[in-house]
Amino acid sequence: MKIQRVPSKWAKTKVILQNQSLSMYVPDTRKYDLNVLKEMLALYTMVYIKPDRGSFGFGVMRAEQRTVILSPSQQNTEMKDSPNNDEKEQQEARILFILRYGKSAEVFFSSEKLHEALQKRILNRTYLIQKGIDLLRHQDRPFDLRVLTQKSPSGAWETTGMLGRVAAPQKIVTNYHSGGSILSVNTLLKNHMTPSEALSTINQLQSLGVQIAGQLESTYPRIKEIGLDIAMDQHKDMWLLEVNTLPSIVIFKLFPDKSIYRKIHRYAVAYGRVKARKSPYSIRSKQSTKA
Ligand SMILES: Nc1ncnc2c1ncn2[C@@H]1O[C@H](COP(=O)(O)OP(=O)(O)OP(=O)(O)O)[C@@H](O)[C@H]1O
Ligand SMILES: [Mg+2]
Known part of the structure; x- marks a missing residue:
């Protein structure tokens, strides 16, 4: 069955606002x-x-x-x-x-x-x-966070990726496609909080992804992946700017830790967003069958 995508930010916002414990994150x-x-x-x-x-x-x-x-x-x-x-x-x-x-x-x-x-x-x-939201800054440029939550092959929601996006000079948006740069969440948070606060922020983001996915699924039963855009203000309070139902997964390829992307890709294959890549082994074995 086709993966459900919901382009209207307004429609998604209304569904999230139905849940009282999530509505506090919505500006x-x-x-x-x-x-x-x-x-x-x-x-x-x-x-x-x-x-x-x-x-x-x-x-x-x-x-x-x-x-x-x-x-x-x-x-x-x-x-x-x-x-x-x-x-x-x-x-x-x-x-x-x-x-x-x-x-x-x-x-x-x-x-x-x-x-x-x-x-x-x-x-x-x-x-x-x-x-x-008056975004926190990194080297004087505003940044926000992207949290990727996917359906795991066992059918549970799981937050599989997280990254930070820093706005290009003079820009009011942080999007990669608008010239923003990608940095790790740790790098961005460490200038604003202690390591233990950063760890608890990361845990909170992971859990927020799972809760929002569950809430959206109640109205959109065929969604399989979401990307949250989370802003942090000067008090380090979190705000949900929007939820994407067709989140980019290739941006996670940029991280040196390749296991993050491998897992994201594996989940995306399991729910049918992308096709499985042919491993060098399977190509070789095909050639040898031909021969
Ligand atoms: N309320 C806000 N306060 C501060 N910054 C915001 C706010 N809304 C949006 N932005 C900035 O603008 C960027 C783009 O806005 P938003 O994510 O809502 O739309 P979009 O990126 O065009 O949609 P998509 O993520 O689906 O591509 C955000 O990532 C953020 O940097
Ligand atoms: Mg966005």
Whole structure:
């Protein structure tokens, strides 16, 4: 039977939110519209706006609300010329909206103008807006974690791989396909916590993968593999950014420990994602049968 894939991030989020012990990991996520944009910027200051059915980080945008104090010279001339005001009184607080995507940034002076710019990129597609997480950094670049959980040949969910993804310079996404680099979870966590805290974080991630897989399976009974995108904020709290139902497995080939990929591949063969590789032995034996 065909492996089930669920492209809609919104559909998967709703299923995860049904489980109370998992809902605490899900950042506030809603369908995008102007009122929701205003409300969420007021609540969180920074938000991510992304396609409901996106991948590779394509189409992901980030909006931020900032209050800046303008000095008299930055204000309009009318104010600058008004008499009897000393400099302090003339200082003005203004709210700016910064939109970032790819390596670009644009500034707007109202949420309506920000929305207009977003709308041009969204067109008639469904987009989600999510509380922005201030990601932990590695050498001043934000990173997040990918956790791979698969159905084992014995039919149990098992977390088989984990890695960290560091954003390319000036990028707002960490995806490998958007120039991000892959590092081991240990390398990334060791600068932010003690070895025992790192170990317990890794255990927690493994168990989160298994719990989320079980929860999704209750609605999508033919899923066999998932990839969690987990963000860690400055308090080292974990947040589930999204769940992929067609996770990359080849990225795990990059690790020097080849046994990790071998197991991932073996499980993927067992549930029918990939075909078994011919070992040199089986090729040789075929040739010798021919001869
Ligand atoms: N709420 C958020 N806070 C902080 N960073 C985020 C948030 N949402 C997304 N990101 C960043 O953008 C990246 C891409 O977002 P997301 O994983 O939701 O979509 P996608 O990668 O395009 O989908 P897929 O993983 O299926 O390819 C994340 O890996 C993360 O680096
Ligand atoms: Mg992703």
